[in-house]
Amino acid sequence: MPELPEVESIKRSLSSNIVGQKLENYKIYDHRTNRYNTRKPTIKESLSGISRKGKLLIFDFEHYSIIFHLGMSGRIQVNDKKNKHTRARFYFDKDTVNFDDIRRFGFINIIKAELKIDYLNKIGPDVLEISTKQSRIIIDKSKKSKSLIKDFILNQKYMSGIGNIYANEILFASRIHPETKVNTLSSNNWKDFFNNTKKIMRLAIKNNGTTLSDMTYFLPYGEFGSNQNFLKIYSKTNCFNCEHIIDKIYINQRATYFCRKCQKLKN
Ligand SMILES: [Zn+2]
Secondary structure (H helix, E strand, C coil): CCCHHHHHHHHHHHHHHHCCCEEEEEEECCCCCCCCCCCCCCCCCECCEEEEECCEEEEECCCEEEEEECCCCEEEEECCCCCCCEEEEEEECCCEEEEEECCCCCEEEEEEHHHHHHHHHCCCCECCCCCHHHHHHHHHHHHCCCCEHHHHHHCCCCCECCCHHHHHHHHHHCCCCCCCEHHHCCHHHHHHHHHHHHHHHHHHHHCCCCCCCCCCCCCCCCCCCCHHHHCCCCCCCECCCCCCECEEEEECCEEEEECCCCCCCCC
16 A cells, blocks of 8 residues: 555546646655755746656656656645654645655655656556557466565566555456466456456556545545545455455565455465
């Protein structure tokens, strides 16, 4: 968390209000949040747009791009007071944008605008934008991989945007056991996977993302997402399809839910 739908929801909420405003000044208070920056360029420019790839949110200026990775608990707040979790503040001519991050896994990276394309090419295609050609490349890579499917789809170098909650949901919808070796998936498995990924991500965006009971995620103006009401497997006890008890295991320390009847392990 936050994953593609949450970052996209934040982007949409901010875009209609902040784009066009001039950045007057900014401060990054926390050295971990600032860990990839070697200097602090002066950026007195208008925000020309806000973009997103995978889980990255990007403020675009003429000469610079400010890249936000929200990590586990990062959030963007507009016109909120500075609090003990505020790691950076951006002072636009009308509004102030806070980057708050309780756990500090997130970061802010300020790069020259001309380096943005190369920077973003280091991660795999955004799962909402995957073309047929890109899906073939991903499947080819999967054939050479020894990973489990769940690890593979969480690895942002193959494809970007999926985090733990939606990985659980997508594999359940695709009837794929999360411990399936990725090199054993059939072309039909992959077809289901790509279709369900787009469907689940689009629904979650429509619902403004998933706010779990920990209330970590909310939108820049304080609203909560509602996609938690549409989850079918994550943190559930009984299967949405067959009512069988859901198994919970950990794969790479990440909570993994599956129905052993609907998601049979074929390895
Ligand atoms: Zn089931």
